[in-house]
Amino acid sequence: xxxxxxxxxxxxxxxxxxxxxxxxxxxxxxxxxxxxxxxxxxxxxxxxxxxxxxxxxxxxxxxxxxxxxxxxxxxxxxxxxxxxxxxxxxxxxxxxxxxxxxxxxxxxxxxxxxxxxxxxxxxxxxxxxxxxxxxxxxxxxxxxxxxxxxxxxxxxxxxxxxxxxxxxxxxxxxxxxxxxxxxxxxxxxxxxxxxxxxxxxxxxxxxxxxxxxxxxxxxxxxxxxxxxxxxxxxxxxxxxxxxxxxxxxxxxxxxxxxxxxxxxxxxxxxxxxxxxxxxxxxxxxxxxxxxxxxxxxxxxxxxxxxxxxxxxxxxxxxxxxxxxxxxxxxxxxxxxxxxxxxxxxxxxxxxxxxxxxxxxxxxxxxxxxxxxxxx
Numbered sequence: 001x002x003x004x005x006x007x008x009x010x011x012x013x014x015x016x017x018x019x020x021x022x023x024x025x026x027x028x029x030x031x032x033x034x035x036x037x038x039x040x041x042x043x044x045x046x047x048x049x050x051x052x053x054x055x056x057x058x059x060x061x062x063x064x065x066x067x068x069x070x071x072x073x074x075x076x077x078x079x080x081x082x083x084x085x086x087x088x089x090x091x092x093x094x095x096x097x098x099x100x101x102x103x104x105x106x107x108x109x110x111x112x113x114x115x116x117x118x119x120x121x122x123x124x125x126x127x128x129x130x131x132x133x134x135x136x137x138x139x140x141x142x143x144x145x146x147x148x149x150x151x152x153x154x155x156x157x158x159x160x161x162x163x164x165x166x167x168x169x170x171x172x173x174x175x176x177x178x179x180x181x182x183x184x185x186x187x188x189x190x191x192x193x194x195x196x197x198x199x200x201x202x203x204x205x206x207x208x209x210x211x212x213x214x215x216x217x218x219x220x221x222x223x224x225x226x227x228x229x230x231x232x233x234x235x236x237x238x239x240x241x242x243x244x245x246x247x248x249x250x251x252x253x254x255x256x257x258x259x260x261x262x263x264x265x266x267x268x269x270x271x272x273x274x275x276x277x278x279x280x281x282x283x284x285x286x287x288x289x290x291x292x293x294x295x296x297x298x299x300x301x302x303x304x305x306x307x308x309x310x311x312x313x314x315x316x317x318x319x320x321x322x323x324x325x326x327x328x329x330x331x332x333x334x335x336x337x338x339x340x341x342x343x344x345x346x347x348x349x350x351x352x353x354x355x356x357x358x359x360x361x362x363x364x365x366x367x368x369x370x371x372x373x374x375x
Contacts, residue, residue, distance in 0.1 A: 011335065016043025019355050019362055021341065029335065032354040032366055033343040036178075037318075040213050040237035041280045042355040048240045051276035055269050063263060064091070070271035077278050078246055083220055084228030088254035090247045091266035095209035095235035096124025098245035099172065101260055102231045103128050103146075105249060106170035106203035108258030113147075116163050116171040118154040120180030123172055123207055132172050134180070155185055157192040164196040170203040170231070171196070175221035178210040181346045182313055182320025187225045194227050203230040203253060209245070210318070213237050214281050214356050217291030217316035224315070240277045244270040286356040290316040297352070297363040304371040310348075319352040320345055323374060330373055338369035 012024040019042055021029045031039070041048065055070055062068055071091070079087040090105075092098055107113055117123070117132035124130060130138060131145035139145065148169075152159040154177060164171060171193055177183040190206075197204040206229035211221040213234065218224040222232060230253055235245030244266075249257065281287070294316040301312045301321060310322040323330060327344045334340040334350075345351040352366065 009335075018042040018044075019358050028339060030340045030354075030362060030365055032352045032358075032362075033341050034237070034353050034355050035241065036343065037210050037215055037236045037353045038241045040215070040286065040356045041240060041277055041284075042357045043241075045240060045277075045280055047280055048273055048276040052242070052269060052273045055272035059268050061264075061267050061269070064261075064265040068268045068271075070268045070275060071266040074266065074271045074275045074278075077275055078248060081219060081278065081282070082232060082248045083222045084250075086228065086232060086248045086250050088249045088251065090249070090257075090260070091271070092235075092245045092247065092262050093243045093264055093270075094124075094245050095207075095233065096126045096129045097262065098209065098233035098235050098247045099123045099129040099132070099205075099207060100126055101247040102205045102207075102233050102249075103132070103170065103172065104260055105247070105253050105257040106205060106231065109253045109256040110169045110202060112167055112169035112202070114165075114167045114169055115149045116160070116168060117149055117151050118173055118177075119151050120154055120177055120183065121151075121172070121174055121207075122177070122179035123174075123209075154180070154183060155189050157189050160189075160192055161196050164200050164202060166200055168197070168200050168202040170205050172205040172207060174207045174211065175225065175227075176211050176216060176315055176318060178318070178351070179345060181322070181349045182318065182351060184313060184315055185225075187227075190222075190225045190227045194229070197230070205229060205231040205233065207233050209233055209235045210353075211315075213277075214287035214290050215316055215318050215353070217287055217294060219281070219287050221315070238277060239270045239273040242270045242273045244274050281356070287316070290356045293317060293358055293360060293363060294319060296360055297366070300363060300367045301370065304367050305374055308375040314352075317352070317354055317356055317358070321350040321352070321370065321374075323348055323350060330370070333373045334369055338365075338372070340366055340369050342366075 343351040
């Protein structure tokens with residue numbers, strides 16, 4: 001059997017339903033990774049499946065210069081749901097593409113080239129977004145990357161103020177770092193980024209690829225901090241696992257964004273899936289549910305694990321357990337011994353990103369399993 005790029009786990013996934021996945025042997029797994037937050041409404045939600053199936057039977061694809069109903073509806077949904085006065089939408093296929101577009105738009109609209117990013121930040125693997133990603137492991141063998149990127153410590157307001165100047169096109173920042181280890185930013189810090197970029201005439205790009213769509217307890221993490229960026233990027237769970245991303249921008253960016261495009265921008269099938277996903281998230285108020293279950297999960301983890309781990313942190317259903325040894329052996333034991341799938345975030349953090357539909361009893365399963373393994 002040939003293989004390339006991805007190293008594969010020894011669990012062949014056959015199907016999914018709700019918060020569970022099933023392997024080729026029929027064994028059930030509680031999915032507390034959701035394939036990096038790509039299943040916010042659960043696996044194969046009937047409404048998403050029906051909308052996608054109906055569109056497949058009607059029209060698979062037409063390029064973006066021809067209006068079609070699912071794409072137009074998705075534009076309107078995203079504009080209505082975006083923070084503040086953000087009401088311009090560009091659709092693409094992934095988070096890294098959404099960030100690439102954000103960086104291009106900001107440079108063109110400002111006429112500047114300097115980009116400020118944060119240490120431990122992750123924004124994607126294509127050449128532009130990779131240049132704003134901190135970890136050197138991801139960059140080895142691909143340099144030189146796009147220039148003009150300056151890194152500052154995450155969460156350091158003074159360093160951010162000093163870095164943003166009249167040469168700055170944009171600051172790109174996550175409201176809660178995912179790959180970097182589940183590191184939440186304070187409201188004060190994000191408001192500092194907002195104030196510094198406004199004063200300098202630079203764009204604030206908020207990377208909500210992983211934090212958006214209710215993950216942190218509000219529809220956008222920006223909402224929870226009372227911050228309206230100039231650009232907000234989203235992807236991951238937007239299409240319930242189908243490849244779609246979006247770059248949402250304020251008017252001053254949109255009116256001078258430059259020449260950008262994509263063959264598969266907002267195809268009708270992925271637009272139908274994304275529209276249905278957003279409808280479920282908002283109608284069922286999954287952000288509030290994520291906030292409540294996430295708070296319960298963190299409390300139970302802290303009580304059960306105590307000093308056997310370094311820290312339990314996160315927001316909503318984006319939770320990290322920093323352990324005192326490598327995370328990968330714990331993840332293996334969770335899967336093999338307890339039928340629970342989770343993710344790493346760096347070397348020593350177990351990352352929990354379940355579907356937003358999980359209940360307290362599912363959280364209890366994870367707490368009991370981690371207590372058995374760690375404590």
